[in-house]
Amino acid sequence: xxxxxxxxxxxxxxxxxxxxxxxxxxxxxxxxxxxxxxxxxxxxxxxxxxxxxxxxxxxxxxxxxxxxxxxxxxxxxxxxxxxxxxxxxxxxxxxxxxxxxxxxxxxxxxx
Numbered sequence: 001x002x003x004x005x006x007x008x009x010x011x012x013x014x015x016x017x018x019x020x021x022x023x024x025x026x027x028x029x030x031x032x033x034x035x036x037x038x039x040x041x042x043x044x045x046x047x048x049x050x051x052x053x054x055x056x057x058x059x060x061x062x063x064x065x066x067x068x069x070x071x072x073x074x075x076x077x078x079x080x081x082x083x084x085x086x087x088x089x090x091x092x093x094x095x096x097x098x099x100x101x102x103x104x105x106x107x108x109x110x111x
Contacts, residue, residue: 067089
């Protein structure tokens, strides 16, 4: 999913590297780029673990709390159509399952 969204920028970067790297003989510059990539990757991993996962868990718990506190009788006012909350819940759950399969690191378990 995100690979489709980011395919344009990644294609530009890939094209640039493919045009520059065959003619690059700067070993120090190449090693610096490798080091920058490793540092950037470590920084992003720390950001995910320290900031993003805890915030995700807080927001997810808020979603669960709103479901637990929902008045079930108001969700079934019409026997023919599903309530909009049910549809949003299904879309939300499907999105999380799909993203977790591609990018999850074990924090979210799908049973």
